[in-house]
Amino acid sequence: MPTMPAGGGSGDDNDKLWVAYVSVQFVVGGAFLLYALFYTQPSLIRATLDSATLSRLTVVSNATTASAATVSYNLAVSLKLYNPGDEANIYYDAMDALLRFRGAVIGPAANDTSPSVFLQRSKAGRDVNLEFDYGRRGSGGGVSVDGDVAAELEKEMRSVGTVTMDLELDVLVRVRFVEGGWKLREKPRIWCSMSIPVKADGRGALASGDRCRVKN
Incomplete structure (x- = not known):
């Protein structure tokens, strides 16, 4: 066969x-x-709080609701974002910021962020300015908070003379590596703690230079 x-x-x-x-x-x-x-x-990102300027900070109790109050203020914050990487450029696509006092939100969103979209090359820094404007220009009024939060805020203003606020910044970025063209999409979160001296008229300024915490 x-x-x-x-x-x-x-x-x-x-x-x-x-x-x-x-x-x-x-x-x-x-x-x-x-x-x-x-x-x-x-x-991926390093963040530094350069300065914070506070004006017209007021706390007004709500006459009809004993447990609520309204906080009005204007806060301008300047941050420096730095890309320490040797091999990656960072594209900032969006920034969402909010402001807290003792864990309570007193600034649901920044009214202005400049710039909010930009390219940051390796080993480069960029200044970013944020503004929280609640009540100064009569555009929408202040922010409603619980009565105990308002009481703590007034206590810090009058007895301590310093108000501590926490800035949270969520960033949407794309990371492009120089070699190979690989891209990653990331959502780092930045926390900056600000202890701002406050005068009787609700004004205060802080020149910091402190590092902020970043979680990738």
Whole structure:
């Protein structure tokens, strides 16, 4: 009985080469992703609070609701954002900021952020200015807070003479690595604590230079 010639060797070799190629690409891509996540991320953004200027801070109790009050103020904050990476450029696509006092939100959103969209190259810094304007120009009035929050705020203003506020900034960024063109989308959060001396007329200013906390 005649034997059949072996004709599948070439195809099997090609399949093995293709599997080996895909495996190598997978390993290289995975290694690069791990490098990006564990080496680059911890130093993705550095944030510093440059200054904060507060004006017309007032607390008005609500006559009809004993447990509520209205806080009015204007706060201008200047931050410096720095990209310490050697191999990545950062594209800032959006910034959402809010202001807290003792955990309570007294600034649901910044009325103005400049700039809010920009490109930051490696080893470069950029100044970002935010403004919380609640009640100074009569545009929408102040912010409603619970009575105990208002009482603590008034206490700090009158007896301590310093008001401590916490700025939270959520940032949407895209990270493009110089080598290879890889991109990652990240949502770091920035926390800045501000202890602002307040005068009797509700004005105060802070020149800080303190580092803010950043969580990637």
